[in-house]
Amino acid sequence: MRALVIAAVIAVAASGIVSAQGPGSVPRTAEGKPDLTGVWQGGSTQRGTWEEANRGVGVGGSGVDPSAPTVLSSNDRPEGREAAPYQPWAAKRVVEAYNRRGIDDPTGLCLPAGIPRIVMLGLFPQQFVQTRDQIVMLYEYMNVFRVIPFNAKRPDDIIPSYMGNSVAQWEGDTLVIDVIGFNDKTWLAGTGTFHTDALHITERYTRVDRDQINYEVTIEDPNVLTRPWTLRSTLMLREGTRLQEMVCAENNIDPDRYEKLLNEGVKFTRD
Amino acid sequence: MPWRAIRVSLLIPVLMGSSAPLSAHHSFGAEYDVSKPITLTGVVTKVEWTNPHTHFYLDVADAAGKVTNWKFEGYNLAVLYRIGWKKDTTFKPGDRITVSGWQARDGGAWGHSRQITLPDGKKMFFGPPAGTGDGGAAPAVEVP
Secondary structure (H helix, E strand, O other): OHHHHHHHHHHHHHHOHHHHHOOOOOOEOOOOOEOOOEEEEEOOOOOOOHHHHOOOOOOOOOOOOOOOOOOOOOOOOOOOOOOOOEOHHHHHHHHHHHHOOOOOOHHHHOOOOOOOHHHHOOOOOEEEEEOOOEEEEEEOHHHEEEEEEEOOOOOOOOOOEOOOEEEEEEEOOEEEEEEEOEOOOOOOOOOOOOOOOOOEEEEEEEEOOOOEEEEEEEEEOOOOEOOOEEEEEEEEEOOOOOOOOOOHHHOOOHHHHHHHHHHHOOOOOOO | OOHHHHHHHHHHHHHHOOOOOOOOOOOHHHHEEEEEEEEEEEEEEEEEOOOOOOEEEEEEEOOOOOEEEEEEEOOOHHHHHHOOOOEOOOEOOOOEEEEEEEEEOOOOOEEEEEEEEOOOOOEEEOOOOOOOOOOOOOOOOOOO
């Protein structure tokens, strides 16, 4: 029995799982709050560097290890996720967008992806810079940002925006971000998941160890949903990754491509 | 009104619904046909290292020696960078490569690239898998 235990310990240590990549403790600020500073990848559960964690054949993977887990496209509904609680008329519109294979995706016009889509997508990293008074969230995808004050009163002159107006506060070790002030031009999480400017989002970021933030987001929009819609995901630390420039408007030829398909009557819809 | 303009005016309301903005660049399934896989070998004539997508052009000769210049779409620049592509190094005009991917729905010498076999035999992804961005296996809602 003892020999078995020793063999198991040696095997685990040799695999590098414990010695090199085991969960470390949560870094904390001088005030004792969790420090979320770092570069993160959404939509993944894999520890390690970007290269180590993206070796599969899914979107953005290098394909070096075909058996490695895949990362979903931001438009896909992950297996097991419950259906979005849209009102019947609105659900019909979501399905229509799905059947059109997402050609009316706002990001296709190089517009910001909005929340929570940009937080949960895995293809592009995001960086958090946390100070005593605020947290800055930088997104490589479309090069957008959020500057979020802690414990601040919301201004009374909010303008409609793609990324919304955010205020943050701590509930224990969870950073809770309350977001309103959206326009109605983004998709929430999946093809066609539209909303109105009544959108209210509550995000909860809990850094559970050195490498992982648990992300829970509750979406409310009484104009299109029947009840609050809650999604859960994870953000994984990607040390060594640097956010890159992304000027989407540089060479976005696809609107012209779609216009050509439409002009020529080429069938591409699902139905 | 020219015939072409009439067709557009009839089609757009049917395909687009009411208030949806026209077009997107992330839907594989709208532009490319998964039932038209292609594998072509040729010589790179030009590479566009641009966002939101990269493109490269490939001179491909048929059995009779007639050369066609194909255009292929690939990943965003930052994604290529993170999986190991280096501008003017990994491949460049003049290199003879093989590309596998899928042809555009409207035919022609236009495709979505997936895997490239480089002159030294190394294989690397240049574009995402088929189906990326066109909605996944199921819509976000139950079908009403």
